[in-house]
Amino acid sequence: MKKILISFVVASLTMTIAACQSKSTLGGAVGGIAGGVAGSNIGGGSGRTAAIIAGSLLGAALGSHIGGEMDELDRRRANDTLETYPTGRTSSWNNPDTGARYNVTPTRTYQANQQPCREYEMDVYMDGQRDVVTGTACRNNQGEWINQ
Template sequence: MNLRTLPLRHGVLAVSAALALAGCGTMGGPNEQSGAIVGGVLGGAVGSQVGGGSGRIVATVIGTMIGANIGANVGRSMDANDRSRAAYAFETARTGQPTGWVNPDTRNEYNVTPTRTYEQNGAPCREYTMHARVGGQPDTVYGTACRQPDGSWRVAN
């Protein structure tokens, strides 16, 4: 086995598993799907650092599934008000400046921090970290959002 290609194989496995999970019939809207993909990729990356040989592959797959579930939970929990507040943070917050809120209906807490700003195809994009407390459980999601021609922000991961 070529050690140079080992991380690439695990990355491909993680992305493939995340995309497969995102396409499942039980997935809800685009926020849940995006959360599952981001969480799956990150979980797979963490899992790929555990063990060796076939144990590492199993850890990658398990990490991908756990990460996809966590990411989907955060995405599923966001309502229109939460998406609007996240878009406001993408539009107005300086890089490194957190924007937080508590949803008055669900009592879920969110804190979005843009971590990098760049342009893609003439549109501004923001990488971000979102810390959330959904149903009392803390979760962290990393992602990228880009401004659309209509002025809205869309998660682009």
């Protein structure tokens, strides 16, 4: 039953990503998936299902908030960081329109399916709050870094 629930949550969120039209919805979907995975690794026994659900909801809320705040300039800066910064070096910027501050650090670089991929950590400071987002992005044939 647990495996079915986990599969359902991940599949539902994956379909949500495919249908996303807005940056906050996309951020929420990505955050929900990350939260669900984190919850599945944290929870154990009968609490695992609750941890998956709680992680998915918390991740979706955080991802939606961050995704809603990132504008095209922020996405380009993050893309440039993944493209040009060496592993371990941080790119930082402030968005004067949203008031958000970003620190993006590539943490690991590797090849997957003949495409370069990078793990990264992004510190986001918004509304007096610090949020840390970790993820993996791979460069597609058009040179865009796509979150995995």
